Amino acid sequence: MANDETSLAVDHGRRNLLNWFLSTTAGAFLVSVTYPLSRYLIPPEVEESTASTVTLAIKPNDVKANSGQIFRFGSQAGILVKDSNGKLKAFSAVCTHLACIVQYRADVSHIWCACHNGHFDLNGRNVAGPPPKPLEQFVVNVRADQIVVSKRG
Amino acid sequence: MDQDSPKPGKLYLWLDERVGLSDFAKLAKKKEVPQHRHTFWYYFGGMTLFLFAIQVGTGILLLLYYRPSASEAFESIQFIMTEVEFGWLVRSVHSWSANLMVFAMFIHLFSALMLNAYRRPREMTWLSGSGLLGLTLAFGFTGYLLPWNELAYFATRVGTEIPGVIPVIGPFLRRLLRGGNEVTGATLTRFYGIHVAILPALVTVVLGLHLFMVQKHGMSRPPSVAGGDEGKRTMPFFPNFFLRDLVGWLCALGVLAALAAYFPAELGKKADPFQPAPIGIKPEWYFMAMFQTLKLLPAHILGIEGELLGVLGFALIGLILIAMPFLDRGAAWGKPSRLAAIFGALLISYSIILTYLGYTMSPIK
Numbered sequence: 390m391a392n393d394e395t396s397l398a399v400d401h402g403r404r405n406l407l408n409w410f411l412s413t414t415a416g417a418f419l420v421s422v423t424y425p426l427s428r429y430l431i432p433p434e435v436e437e438s439t440a441s442t443v444t445l446a447i448k449p450n451d452v453k454a455n456s457g458q459i460f461r462f463g464s465q466a467g468i469l470v471k472d473s474n475g476k477l478k479a480f481s482a483v484c485t486h487l488a489c490i491v492q493y494r495a496d497v498s499h500i501w502c503a504c505h506n507g508h509f510d511l512n513g514r515n516v517a518g519p520p521p522k523p524l525e526q527f528v529v530n531v532r533a534d535q536i537v538v539s540k541r542g
Numbered sequence: 543m544d545q546d547s548p549k550p551g552k553l554y555l556w557l558d559e560r561v562g563l564s565d566f567a568k569l570a571k572k573k574e575v576p577q578h579r580h581t582f583w584y585y586f587g588g589m590t591l592f593l594f595a596i597q598v599g600t601g602i603l604l605l606l607y608y609r610p611s612a613s614e615a616f617e618s619i620q621f622i623m624t625e626v627e628f629g630w631l632v633r634s635v636h637s638w639s640a641n642l643m644v645f646a647m648f649i650h651l652f653s654a655l656m657l658n659a660y661r662r663p664r665e666m667t668w669l670s671g672s673g674l675l676g677l678t679l680a681f682g683f684t685g686y687l688l689p690w691n692e693l694a695y696f697a698t699r700v701g702t703e704i705p706g707v708i709p710v711i712g713p714f715l716r717r718l719l720r721g722g723n724e725v726t727g728a729t730l731t732r733f734y735g736i737h738v739a740i741l742p743a744l745v746t747v748v749l750g751l752h753l754f755m756v757q758k759h760g761m762s763r764p765p766s767v768a769g770g771d772e773g774k775r776t777m778p779f780f781p782n783f784f785l786r787d788l789v790g791w792l793c794a795l796g797v798l799a800a801l802a803a804y805f806p807a808e809l810g811k812k813a814d815p816f817q818p819a820p821i822g823i824k825p826e827w828y829f830m831a832m833f834q835t836l837k838l839l840p841a842h843i844l845g846i847e848g849e850l851l852g853v854l855g856f857a858l859i860g861l862i863l864i865a866m867p868f869l870d871r872g873a874a875w876g877k878p879s880r881l882a883a884i885f886g887a888l889l890i891s892y893s894i895i896l897t898y899l900g901y902t903m904s905p906i907k
Binding site: 430431432435459460461464466482486487488489490491492494502503504505506515518519 | 821
């Protein structure tokens with residue numbers, strides 16, 4: 390009997406060791422599969438355009454009062470607005486609610502998002518509907534016959 | 543084999559010896575379906591499955607011509623709709639069958655909820671069904687983008703922005719979903735892979751589990767008809783129930799063919815990330831109630847951003863639905879459940895009212 394018990398104890402020790410090897414191997418295998426897999430699924434950073442200034446293709450005099458239009462600002466969309474006094478303003482065109490592209494509504498003189506009916510005034514302030522924050526405002530400079538839009542700061 | 547049934551042919555005997563066909567025959571013979579005044583609702587699970595089979599078939603056909611890139615997707619669908627013979631039909635059937643499938647699935651879901659079919663011992667059937675609900679909505683969402691038109695583009699912009707409002711992990715989730723910071727061609731290929739490979743693989747597993755659980759436990763007899771004569775009556779699955787199922791499928795096929803032929807799927811304008819969202823933009827009808835909720839929520843409620851509160855609300859409703867077998871202790875003991883009835887009725891009325899508002903409220907006021 391005593392012999393049996395010792396052999397059982399030895400067996401356990403050996404089994405524990407083998408189990409330890411087996412589970413660390415399985416664990417290492419699992420990590421070596423899931424790590425590259427999860428890294429693969431996360432998209433790599435693509436270099437974004439860092440330009441903080443853009444010259445628009447449109448001339449200041451071609452923009453009608455009480456109108457707005459979308460322009461490209463790097464990979465983002467911006468909106469250029471001329472109010473009824475003829476002053477040019479520019480904002481990010483990405484709605485602060487759920488990121489739709491906004492448009493100018495001449496009937497109410499607001500910047501408006503069609504997706505969830507968000508209204509912004511001509512200072513970019515969120516005045517009605519669900520948008521929680523104002524639109525980012527850009528600086529507009531008219532140099533000779535060109536409109537130059539730049540980010541603040 | 544009964545004495546008066548025809549003598550089995552050689553082929554049958556050959557196959558039976560190798561595959562064990564008579565085991566299936568025995569199984570089909572033994573299977574019974576409870577018969578009572580709510581039996582009608584049992585047909586919608588099978589109908590969802592039938593429409594899913596149509597989705598698989600037409601989806602495979604569309605794969606032969608579709609090209610998943612921002613510069614070619616829209617044009618390839620234009621090609622399918624105008625050049626390929628019966629291409630318009632295949633795409634219209636795929637699009638309409640998707641809608642009908644979601645509709646049948648919602649009926650199946652709410653009838654199972656109202657009739658307390660989720661109660662012990664069918665919790666796993668309910669959970670796998672919830673999984674299938676999520677996978678089906680994911681199919682709908684990812685498939686909507688593939689034509690790369692204006693509506694799809696903005697629906698995806700908004701839809702992928704929604705997980706982005708979750709604090710801390712939101713931006714990461716959004717990036718993972720979009721395959722980048724913006725909705726671009728990378729999003730399209732990602733959604734394509736999800737739509738035609740990842741989701742089908744997951745559905746195969748979860749649907750297999752769901753059907754296995756249905757076979758194991760049989761159909762649930764609602765507690766409200768458990769007593770008296772009605773509480774015992776059954777009908778054989780084969781052929782009685784199966785033939786009735788077929789009638790349902792035939793009806794679904796009829797409706798599908800009529801819709802696809804008279805109202806072919808539209809394509810609209812090609813997506814342009816530098817155009818404003820079109821006036822009157824809306825998602826698929828089954829996302830309309832959520833869309834309208836987000837539209838009506840004010841910017842801030844008690845200092846919290848409205849959209850975050852809305853998204854948390856949707857998540858809470860989903861969680862209650864999934865956890866119903868564990869929340870509803872009464873039904874577990876065979877009592878008709880008031881909790882499920884009230885929750886179901888509230889959810890149905892809320893969805894109908896908000897969906898109605900979504901389609902009727904002026905888009906510019």
